[in-house]
Amino acid sequence: MIRANPWPGVFAFGASMSQIPNWFERKFEFSFPVELYPNLCTRLRGTPARLEEVVRAHAQKQLVQQPEAKWSAQEHAGHLLDLEPLWLARVDDYRAGAAELTVADLSNRKTHEAGHNDGRVEEILAEFRKVRSRLLDRVEGLDPAIFVRPIPHPRLKTPMRLVDHLYFVAEHDDHHLARIWELLKV
Numbered sequence: 001m002i003r004a005n006p007w008p009g010v011f012a013f014g015a016s017m018s019q020i021p022n023w024f025e026r027k028f029e030f031s032f033p034v035e036l037y038p039n040l041c042t043r044l045r046g047t048p049a050r051l052e053e054v055v056r057a058h059a060q061k062q063l064v065q066q067p068e069a070k071w072s073a074q075e076h077a078g079h080l081l082d083l084e085p086l087w088l089a090r091v092d093d094y095r096a097g098a099a100e101l102t103v104a105d106l107s108n109r110k111t112h113e114a115g116h117n118d119g120r121v122e123e124i125l126a127e128f129r130k131v132r133s134r135l136l137d138r139v140e141g142l143d144p145a146i147f148v149r150p151i152p153h154p155r156l157k158t159p160m161r162l163v164d165h166l167y168f169v170a171e172h173d174d175h176h177l178a179r180i181w182e183l184l185k186v
Contacts (some may be wrong), residue, residue: 003006012049014051018179018182020178020179020182023172023175024106024147026173026175028156028158028164028167028168030164030167030169032163034144034147034148034161034163036163036167037147037166040163040166040167041140043173044132044134044135044136044169044170044173045133045168047128047132047177048128048129048132048162050177051077051125051128052084052125052129053184054177054184055074055121055125055180058184060120063121064117064185065183066117067183071111071179072116073179073183073184074116074117074121074124075111075114075116075117076176077124077125077176078111078124079108079176080128080173080176081127081131082108082110084131084132084134084135085131086104086134087135087165088131088138090102090165091110091135091138091162092138093151094142094162094165095142095146097149097151098151099151100152100153100154101152101153101154101160101165102154104155106155112178135169139162139166142162143162143170143171146162147162148160148161148162149161150164162176
């Protein structure tokens with residue numbers, strides 16, 4: 001039985017049957033209170049455990065399958081690791097009062113060239129856990145004024161507070177966790 005898409009134009013049903021919205025088409029509203037900072041830190045701190053949980057029960061062969069020549073589940077996990085330096089650089093942008101947040105490589109060259117499928121997923125998971133802790137350690141204890149100071153995001157062309165940046169990172173994590181789950185659920 002084929003069900004109708006309850007969110008036409010939002011989910012990309014088709015040959016790949018992915019229900020994950022395209023990341024670059026996402027729109028963000030940053031209107032929540034800065035007091036959500038502890039909740040966001042908890043969410044970000046939990047990403048390594050959630051990533052480990054979603055890949056743990058799967059064989060290496062399944063983790064490295066590349067459907068339609070797109071990223072494998074293991075490459076999505078590696079991509080999360082690859083972006084940690086960007087997230088750290090943007091925290092430093094807030095600390096320094098930069099005029100604009102550090103620009104991301106929208107081609108994802110680092111992930112495409114990393115060869116994440118050639119290694120073991122356990123190595124990606126361990127390194128991701130380590131660098132994610134570094135991100136959270138860096139924001140811990142910052143002056144509260146830094147969390148509300150907006151800096152323009154280069155791609156979104158909208159001002160983002162540090163708390164918005166943390167939300168953006170958490171949403172990016174969840175985007176890739178959902179894609180990994182989708183790839184491995186079959």
